[in-house]
Amino acid sequence: MQVTLEAVAGVFGLLIGSFVGVVVDRVPRQESIVLPPSHCVACSAPIRAYDNIPVVSYVVLRGRCRACGTRIPPRDALLELGTGVLFVLLAWRLGSAWVLPAYCLLAASAVAISAIDIEHMRIPSALVYTAAALGAPLLVLASAGTHRWSALASAGIGGAIAFAAFFTLFYAVPKGIGFGDVRFAGLCGGFLGWLGYREVIAGFLLSFIVAGVPAALLLAMHKVKRRTKIPFGPFLAAGTVITVLFGAPIIHAWASL
Numbered sequence: 001m002q003v004t005l006e007a008v009a010g011v012f013g014l015l016i017g018s019f020v021g022v023v024v025d026r027v028p029r030q031e032s033i034v035l036p037p038s039h040c041v042a043c044s045a046p047i048r049a050y051d052n053i054p055v056v057s058y059v060v061l062r063g064r065c066r067a068c069g070t071r072i073p074p075r076d077a078l079l080e081l082g083t084g085v086l087f088v089l090l091a092w093r094l095g096s097a098w099v100l101p102a103y104c105l106l107a108a109s110a111v112a113i114s115a116i117d118i119e120h121m122r123i124p125s126a127l128v129y130t131a132a133a134l135g136a137p138l139l140v141l142a143s144a145g146t147h148r149w150s151a152l153a154s155a156g157i158g159g160a161i162a163f164a165a166f167f168t169l170f171y172a173v174p175k176g177i178g179f180g181d182v183r184f185a186g187l188c189g190g191f192l193g194w195l196g197y198r199e200v201i202a203g204f205l206l207s208f209i210v211a212g213v214p215a216a217l218l219l220a221m222h223k224v225k226r227r228t229k230i231p232f233g234p235f236l237a238a239g240t241v242i243t244v245l246f247g248a249p250i251i252h253a254w255a256s257l
């Protein structure tokens with residue numbers, strides 16, 4: 001049963017990862033995510049269904065357009081692979097098929113938001129609102145399936161506390177984080193809150209740790225200036241997803257320090 005759930009999640013993750021690529025490409029340019037269908041950016045040749053198989057097509061075509069031979073950037077294949085791997089890990093760690101859809105949605109959103117934040121230094125609000133609108137019923141489904149109705153209350157409170165904390169940070173530290181980070185923190189806080197309050201704390205602590213370590217190293221090596229802007233979204237995403245996957249052992253280890 002476990003292996004089946006992981007395999008299904010992996011295939012689903014590759015397909016959703018393909019859609020994540022479309023979102024990362026089009027949402028920042030405010031283009032439709034449905035039309036026009038995928039096409040080569042160089043020669044505009046439509047990409048046939050058999051050339052649109054996640055990761056596999058990229059490898060078979062050796063990263064080139066079948067029609068004109070132009071190099072296809074590896075970004076989309078990496079997004080597909082990354083989303084697929086995350087879905088498999090979630091199926092392995094969460095186990096319950098009731099809880100899985102909500103956290104797969106969170107992971108796919110986190111991948112899309114991170115990629116856009118790295119590329120454009122902003123987090124589109126439409127993406128965060130869409131993830132919240134789809135995530136709320138999926139968390140209700142998770143509660144219904146696991147009979148953990150109180151988790152919905154802690155999800156709401158977790159989201160509100162995270163939003164308030166980052167809202168304060170946004171005003172307290174000028175040019176520190178963007179308002180996109182405030183909205184995204186609220187989203188992460190909600191999903192972490194469903195798991196528990198300790199997960200909310202662990203998720204945000206981890207975000208600052210994974211952000212702080214490379215930033216401190218780069219500063220020490222004089223690679224970046226103190227004012228260099230670094231997008232915070234990917235760190236928030238990493239801290240959150242790591243906590244969803246490995247929160248229990250991490251919290252256990254911290255508690256025994």
Ligand SMILES: [Zn+2]
Pocket residue numbers: 040041042043044045065066067068069070
């Ligand atoms: Zn082409």
